[in-house]
Amino acid sequence: MALPRIAWLPAVLGLLTGLDTPRSHPPATRRAHATRPATQVPEARLIDSLLARMTLEEKLGQLNLVAGVSDTAATADLALVRQGRVGGFLSVFGAGATRTAQRVAVEQSRLGIPLLLGYDVIHGFRTIFPIPLAEASTWDPAAAAATARTAAREAAAAGVNWTFAPMVDIARDPRWGRIAEGSGEDPYLGSLFAAARVQGFQAELGSGTVLATVKHFAAYGAAEGGRDYNTVDLSERTLREIYLPPFRTAVRAGVGSVMTSFNEIGGIPSTANGWLLTNLLRGEWGFRGLVVSDWTAVAELEQHGVAGSRAAAGALALEAGVDMDMQSRSYLETLPALVRAGRLREAMVDEAVRRVLGAKARLGLFADPYRGASPDAERAILLAPATRQLARDVAVEAIVLLKNDRDLLPLTGKLRTVAVLGPLAESKEDPLGPWHGAGRAQDVVTVLRGIQERMGPGTSVRYAAGCDIAGTSTAGFAAAVALARAADVAVLVLGEAAEMSGEAASRSTLDLPGVQEQLLEAVGATGTPVVLGLMNGRPLALPWAAEHAPAILETWFLGVETGHGVADVLFGDVSPSGKLPVTVPRSVGQVPIYYNHKNSGRPPGSEKWTSKYLDLPATPLYPFGWGLSYTRFRYSNLRLSAARLGPADTLRVQVTVTNTGARAATEIVQLYLRQDVGSVTPAVRRLAGFRRLALAPGEGRSVELVLAPEQLGVYGRDMTFAVEPGTYHVFVGPNSVEGLEGRFEISATPPGD
Numbered sequence: 001m002a003l004p005r006i007a008w009l010p011a012v013l014g015l016l017t018g019l020d021t022p023r024s025h026p027p028a029t030r031r032a033h034a035t036r037p038a039t040q041v042p043e044a045r046l047i048d049s050l051l052a053r054m055t056l057e058e059k060l061g062q063l064n065l066v067a068g069v070s071d072t073a074a075t076a077d078l079a080l081v082r083q084g085r086v087g088g089f090l091s092v093f094g095a096g097a098t099r100t101a102q103r104v105a106v107e108q109s110r111l112g113i114p115l116l117l118g119y120d121v122i123h124g125f126r127t128i129f130p131i132p133l134a135e136a137s138t139w140d141p142a143a144a145a146a147t148a149r150t151a152a153r154e155a156a157a158a159g160v161n162w163t164f165a166p167m168v169d170i171a172r173d174p175r176w177g178r179i180a181e182g183s184g185e186d187p188y189l190g191s192l193f194a195a196a197r198v199q200g201f202q203a204e205l206g207s208g209t210v211l212a213t214v215k216h217f218a219a220y221g222a223a224e225g226g227r228d229y230n231t232v233d234l235s236e237r238t239l240r241e242i243y244l245p246p247f248r249t250a251v252r253a254g255v256g257s258v259m260t261s262f263n264e265i266g267g268i269p270s271t272a273n274g275w276l277l278t279n280l281l282r283g284e285w286g287f288r289g290l291v292v293s294d295w296t297a298v299a300e301l302e303q304h305g306v307a308g309s310r311a312a313a314g315a316l317a318l319e320a321g322v323d324m325d326m327q328s329r330s331y332l333e334t335l336p337a338l339v340r341a342g343r344l345r346e347a348m349v350d351e352a353v354r355r356v357l358g359a360k361a362r363l364g365l366f367a368d369p370y371r372g373a374s375p376d377a378e379r380a381i382l383l384a385p386a387t388r389q390l391a392r393d394v395a396v397e398a399i400v401l402l403k404n405d406r407d408l409l410p411l412t413g414k415l416r417t418v419a420v421l422g423p424l425a426e427s428k429e430d431p432l433g434p435w436h437g438a439g440r441a442q443d444v445v446t447v448l449r450g451i452q453e454r455m456g457p458g459t460s461v462r463y464a465a466g467c468d469i470a471g472t473s474t475a476g477f478a479a480a481v482a483l484a485r486a487a488d489v490a491v492l493v494l495g496e497a498a499e500m501s502g503e504a505a506s507r508s509t510l511d512l513p514g515v516q517e518q519l520l521e522a523v524g525a526t527g528t529p530v531v532l533g534l535m536n537g538r539p540l541a542l543p544w545a546a547e548h549a550p551a552i553l554e555t556w557f558l559g560v561e562t563g564h565g566v567a568d569v570l571f572g573d574v575s576p577s578g579k580l581p582v583t584v585p586r587s588v589g590q591v592p593i594y595y596n597h598k599n600s601g602r603p604p605g606s607e608k609w610t611s612k613y614l615d616l617p618a619t620p621l622y623p624f625g626w627g628l629s630y631t632r633f634r635y636s637n638l639r640l641s642a643a644r645l646g647p648a649d650t651l652r653v654q655v656t657v658t659n660t661g662a663r664a665a666t667e668i669v670q671l672y673l674r675q676d677v678g679s680v681t682p683a684v685r686r687l688a689g690f691r692r693l694a695l696a697p698g699e700g701r702s703v704e705l706v707l708a709p710e711q712l713g714v715y716g717r718d719m720t721f722a723v724e725p726g727t728y729h730v731f732v733g734p735n736s737v738e739g740l741e742g743r744f745e746i747s748a749t750p751p752g753d
């Protein structure tokens, strides 16, 4: 079940070497076409000639992004297209609808400028893959590149040429529902997935690709209280160290567009933030692509209280660097008057139009507006068998084994009766996750079906929901308990409904909704061994389950192949290899809680006067990087290439990992770094490398992880990024709290000088 390895991926991931050097020019390794200024695109003369012929209304039309109505363009909006007053649609998809809209633009408008056709292809178009948080649990960026590549092919066949993905928001607060859409809490892991998905979606932007959008710029996941859209206020150091790296990497990987976030940062909404969009994104990072607002975020500058009218909002956003106004029509309807009144320079409008036309040129739309989309192409590619197999392979890799007392798992073939229980075991809708594009519930293999197909003849699989996901009724407990009592093992699938995470879906608790925990207690009381399968879009704080359920699988939302993926792991066809990309708290009261925290002057300890809670340990329920296997791995023989290095040197770290068990399995070897003394407070640990290592039973292998200077650097007191002299520690192990420890020195000047 090996996932396809993408040849170009290592080069892309090499982009990370310059990950944290914002003030230096990006290295030459950055993909050429990503940075080609608009004046160098082959269609530059075409763009210049179009610009020269456009009326002001047509120019502002190019900056106008309009939503479709149930996947087609509304008649009134097609009339606007004929007038040259729409630059693109979002959520118009399907070869028929997209060809219609494109034909109107190309054949029935004065200048025949083709449309951008955007859609939220977040983790699949029709074939829905595991949600991004689940995909991040694979710690396999090549898997993310492969699913993005496949999703782009399906979407392009349906006429989509732009996706609003990857979402790369770092999330340290699981109350925030959109934690489901990102890659978790770590900037290094998140950056690798950002680069992989950008390359998967875009490749060389030929046929079967879509322009990617890295979103939501920026720090959207830092919303106070974990409440979506809420205020964000953090230091530039935290912004640059934690929230910006995945965006920076996406820009280096050549992402075609950036979407601004709804939130403010320290008093300035991202959609009106010239420092963010022009000074940093375009100036410091050299981004040459298109900036699009989030849905009506331009008009919402009035709600933020920084604009007194829609016209003022439009002017603010355009001057800050927002090229396209999604769905608020503020640009279209209010800016012509401002330009004519001399309150907004037309040159500013021209710059934005040039970038929109540049994006269309990069997609080749002027040469071929339809890019091969057709109903036949769509029918041929959607849900192809190989695509389903990829979905299954990634689902298997995404599953995290949180607990497995007395090796209850994997389930062996000697089972006669399995009780499959819980409100999510037979759900077809929820496994698609909160943001599932053109995915359909009918395509989903449920957990129940996956187990039924896997159990052999002469066995029986009995099902009872036991309760609803969020209801209060316990009337169904008796039937579930009866089945559990009569079974050899009970597989209990509990968690959240898909709509309990995603956008505008923040929760104030991290408990199992409804009476699900009571169901777990009732089933557990039967004495039948219970395997708890969690299906959820965020970490859930389940201390009772962690103590009483003998085995716990975190499956997140795994997409169309949920049932097959879960069965492959449950019955041991594959040993689970997933690792947590987010910290799992003991209680919502601990939030925010994350592994790369600072030590404080009074770290948690047994003495009274230390940073702790009176009623709860300060440690998480399950730490970042946690995940068990059906075998055991031994770490030995940690070697560092040097005990002392200069600030520009690279450190090679080697370790031997041995599979000491009887099953083949994959370990994700993790390398963490700690600076002992810095000019600013250092994180107690920082993920600085990892490697997937497949080992046969008894096999031992040495693996090498490389620490480049850019990964060692920090933002000093004056915010200059530099590698600081002093003592550093490395930790190499299976998660963020265990591992072998090594130590090295960095001297101010190269050793031997």
Ligand code: GLC
Residues within 6 Å of the ligand: 090, 120, 164, 215, 294, 295, 503
């Ligand atoms: C939504 C989301 C954004 C999405 C956009 C278009 O509000 O915030 O992620 O891409 O609108 O659907």
